[in-house]
Amino acid sequence: MLKGIVLKIPSDGSVVESVQIFVEKIGITSGVSEEDATGLSIAVMEVVKNAMEHGNGGDPKKVVTIYIDAFPGRLQFLIDDCGTWQPDADLGHEPGEGEALISRRGRGVLIARNLARWLDYGLNPEGKTRATLIWPLS
């Protein structure tokens, strides 16, 4: 069972693809089907991209840290950025209407919420923003 994997990545869009492939492999290693592992990696990377953009302001010197742990029946991803932002209560719950529908704001979190079984935002012990994403294992 996978335990204590920590990834520290710069807030640089060019690393997204390789991290996504890594997350997909973590899923497959943990027993997620190949098809679902792509969904898992998309969900995780939507949250990571959000952390890069909103938490770290796209500054490549600021890192996003991903803590990965497997527990019986679930994979847990903790995704920390360097900010202290609190998502709006409606972020990633409703796609909006009219112009908001066209805007890309919140679309990634909305997709992550729908792919993963659990996604929540809070603060880590250092007071920085932390997203918790849970993926069930059958």
Place this chain on the structure above:
Amino acid sequence: MKIKEEIKDGIKVIRLSGKVISGPDLMDLKTVFQTSINNDMGNVLLDLGHVAWMDSSGLGVLVSGHTSLAREGGRMAILNATKKINELFIITKLITIFETFTSEDEALASLKE
């Protein structure tokens, strides 16, 4: 992601396959939309029949293609979105702005109107 382009009945048809997700391939798709506009091929049929996955970046390129074409008086129709992609359109409500078809002939006829 693979991109194939063809002209059918005077309409630009773009066929995508694989994963439409973050990465350099998305720039190629943006360029395809822009080239269509530059070449006065404002009506575009986007075939998603072989697209396995799409993320918010992929959706963003589709939305941007849709709005760019519309701004120039053109239209984008989507063909054969798989169940998974259609669900994505539903949860993001983009289903309300995209024209979707399951028949290529009907889609082409609509775009020629």
